[in-house]
Amino acid sequence: MSSIKLKTKQNLVGWTFVLPASLLICVFYFYPIGRAIYLSLQTGIGINMQFVGLMNYKRLFVDKLFKTSLTNVLTYLTFQVPLMLILALILAYILNDKNLKLRGFFRVALFLPCATSLVSYSLIFRSMFALDGFVNTVLIKLNLLNNPINWLGNPLTAKIVIVLALTWRWTGYNMIFYLAGLQNIDPSIFEAAVIDGANSITRFFKITLPMLKPIILLTAIISTNGTLQLFDETVNITSGGPANATVSISQYIYRLSFQYSPQFPYAAAMSVFVFLLVAVLALVQMRVGDQR
Amino acid sequence: MIRRRSLKFMKYLFLTVAALISVFPLYWMFVSATNTSMDVLGGKLLPGKNLITNFKMLSARANVAQAMWNSLRNSIVATVSSLIIGSIAGYGFEIYHDRGKDLLMSFLLLSMMIPFAAIMIPLFMMIGKLNLLNTTTAFVLPTLSTAFIIFLFRQSARFFQQEIIEAARIDGLSELGIFVRMYIPVMRSTYATAGIITFMAAWNNYLWPLIILQSPKSQTMPLVLSKLVAGYVTDYGLLMLAVSLSVLPIIVIFLILQKNFAEGVVASVK
Numbered sequence: 001m002s003s004i005k006l007k008t009k010q011n012l013v014g015w016t017f018v019l020p021a022s023l024l025i026c027v028f029y030f031y032p033i034g035r036a037i038y039l040s041l042q043t044g045i046g047i048n049m050q051f052v053g054l055m056n057y058k059r060l061f062v063d064k065l066f067k068t069s070l071t072n073v074l075t076y077l078t079f080q081v082p083l084m085l086i087l088a089l090i091l092a093y094i095l096n097d098k099n100l101k102l103r104g105f106f107r108v109a110l111f112l113p114c115a116t117s118l119v120s121y122s123l124i125f126r127s128m129f130a131l132d133g134f135v136n137t138v139l140i141k142l143n144l145l146n147n148p149i150n151w152l153g154n155p156l157t158a159k160i161v162i163v164l165a166l167t168w169r170w171t172g173y174n175m176i177f178y179l180a181g182l183q184n185i186d187p188s189i190f191e192a193a194v195i196d197g198a199n200s201i202t203r204f205f206k207i208t209l210p211m212l213k214p215i216i217l218l219t220a221i222i223s224t225n226g227t228l229q230l231f232d233e234t235v236n237i238t239s240g241g242p243a244n245a246t247v248s249i250s251q252y253i254y255r256l257s258f259q260y261s262p263q264f265p266y267a268a269a270m271s272v273f274v275f276l277l278v279a280v281l282a283l284v285q286m287r288v289g290d291q292r
Numbered sequence: 293m294i295r296r297r298s299l300k301f302m303k304y305l306f307l308t309v310a311a312l313i314s315v316f317p318l319y320w321m322f323v324s325a326t327n328t329s330m331d332v333l334g335g336k337l338l339p340g341k342n343l344i345t346n347f348k349m350l351s352a353r354a355n356v357a358q359a360m361w362n363s364l365r366n367s368i369v370a371t372v373s374s375l376i377i378g379s380i381a382g383y384g385f386e387i388y389h390d391r392g393k394d395l396l397m398s399f400l401l402l403s404m405m406i407p408f409a410a411i412m413i414p415l416f417m418m419i420g421k422l423n424l425l426n427t428t429t430a431f432v433l434p435t436l437s438t439a440f441i442i443f444l445f446r447q448s449a450r451f452f453q454q455e456i457i458e459a460a461r462i463d464g465l466s467e468l469g470i471f472v473r474m475y476i477p478v479m480r481s482t483y484a485t486a487g488i489i490t491f492m493a494a495w496n497n498y499l500w501p502l503i504i505l506q507s508p509k510s511q512t513m514p515l516v517l518s519k520l521v522a523g524y525v526t527d528y529g530l531l532m533l534a535v536s537l538s539v540l541p542i543i544v545i546f547l548i549l550q551k552n553f554a555e556g557v558v559a560s561v562k
Binding site: 087 | 306332385393406412413418436442471499514521531543545
C-alpha cells in the first residue's frame with residue numbers, strides 16, 4: 001500500500017518537473033502557430049477583423065513578389081544544399097583517416113566558420129564582395145579582371161555570393177555530423193574491404209555512403225529547413241536586392257509585417273505556407289530516404 | 293605507387309585549400325579592424341596601426357559598449373534560465389517516464405518543425421499586449437523552453453544509474469534533492485554542451501530582437517552591426533572592428549570548449 005502511495009507521489013513529482021517546460025512550449029510555439037493560422041483566415045487591423053476564408057491564400061498566387069521570393073529560396077536550396085553536403089562528405093571522409101597529419105588542425109579550421117554569427121559573416125561577405133571590395137581588388141591586381149564586377153548589383157552574381165556565403169558558413173557544421181557518423185562505422189568493415197582489394201573511392205561509394213544515409217538525410221532536412229527560413233544573410237549581404245533578385249520569403253514576411261503598412265493577416269498566410277512547405281519537404285525527404 | 297602518392301597529395305591539397313578558405317575571411321576581418329578603410333579597399337593583408345582610431349570612430353557612431361552589455365546580459369539570462377527549465381524537464385521525462393510523459397515528449401518535439409517566421413507575428417502581438425517591448429524578458433521568452441534542450445537532457449539522463457537514485461532515496465534525499473545534488477554534478481558536460489548551444493543562439497539572434505528591441509538603448513550587437521552599413525558610405529575599418537568585437541567572444545569560447553561544441557552539433561544525431 002505504502003509503495004503504491006510512493007509511486008503516486010513520485011509520479012506527481014515527475015509531472016511537476018516536466019510541466020513548466022511543456023507549458024512554455026505550448027504557449028510560445030503551439031499557441032502562436034494556431035494563432036497564425038486563425039489570423040491568416042481574416043482581414044483587417046486591430047479589433048476590426050473580418051473572417052474571409054482562404055482569400056489571403058488566393059492572394060499568394062497572384063503576388064509577384066511572393067513568387068520571386070519563393071523562386072529565390074528554391075534556387076538557393078537546389079544549388080547550395082547539394083554543393084555543401086557533397087563538400088562536407090568529402091572533407092569528413094578525408095579527415096576520418098587516423099594517419100592523416102595535422103588532423104586536429106584541419107578539423108578546427110574547417111569548423112571555425114560555425115563560430116561566427118550570421119549577421120557578422122554576412123557583413124564580412126558583403127564587404128569582401130563590394131564593388132570596391134577585396135575580391136575585385138585582388139582580381140584586378142592579378143590581371144584577371146580589367147574592370148570590377150558589381151557582384152552584389154547583378155541578380156545572378158548576387159545569388160552566387162549568397163550561395164558561396166552559405167556554403168562557407170555551414171559546410172564545417174555538416175562535416176561534424178558526418179565525422180560523428182563515420183566514427184560509428186566499425187573499422188573492421190573497411191579493413192575487410194581493403195583486403196578484398198577495394199580502393200578508397202570504391203570504399204567511399206560502397207561503404208561510407210550507404211552507412212551514412214540516415215545522417216545525410218538528417219542534414220538534408222536541417223539544411224532545407226534553414227534555407228527556407230533564410231533571413232539574416234539576404235538582409236545583410238544584399239538587402240534583398242538588386243531589385244528583389246535575392247529577397248527571401250522570411251524577409252518578405254518581415255517587410256509585410258514591420259516595414260510596409262502592417263498586413264498581419266496576409267503575412268500570416270504566407271508564414272503558414274512556409275510552415276507547410278517545411279513540413280511537406282521534410283516528409284518527402286524522409287520518404288525518399290526510406291526507399292531502397 | 294605513384295598513383296597512391298598523387299592521391300595523397302591531392303588529399304592534402306584539397307584540405308589545405310578548404311582550410312584556407314575557411315579561415316581567411318576571419319583573418320581578413322581581424323586585420324581590417326586595424327587598418328584604415330582605404331587600406332582595406334587596397335587589399336592590405338597585414339595588421340596596421342589604425343585600431344585606436346577605428347575604435348574612436350566606432351564609439352562616435354554607435355554605443356558599442358551598451359550593445360555588448362545588452363548582448364551579454366540577454367544571452368546569459370537566456371542560457372541560465374533555459375538550462376534550469378530544460379534540464380529539470382529532460383530529467384523528469386526520463387526518470388519518471390510513463391506512457392503519458394512519453395507521448396507529451398513526442399508532441400513537444402513537433403515544435404521543432406515550426407519555422408520562426410511562422411510564429412513571429414503572433415509572438416510580437418503577445419509581447420506587445422504584455423507591454424514587454426524592449427526588455428530582456430521579451431528577448432528570452434520564446435527560447436526559454438525548447439524541445440531540443442529538453443531532448444538533450446532526456447538523452448543524458450538515460451545514462452544516470454537507477455541505483456544511485458534508489459540509494460539516495462533510502463538516504464532520505466528528496467526527489468528535487470536527487471536532481472540537484474546527484475544529477476547536476478554528474479552531467480556537467482551536458483550542461484556545457486547545452487549552454488554553448490543556447491548562448492550562441494542568443495548571442496547571434498537577429499530576427500526576433502529586430503522586431504522587439506526597437507529602442508536604441510535595448511539593442512544587441514547584431515542589430516547595431518546591421519545598422520552600420522545602412523545609409524552612410526561604409527567605413528570598412530570601423531565596420532570590421534565592430535564585427536570582430538561581436539565574433540571574438542564566441543571564437544574564444546569555441547577554442548576553449550571545442551569538444552563540447554562539436555558534441556553540441558551532433559547531439560541530435562545520437
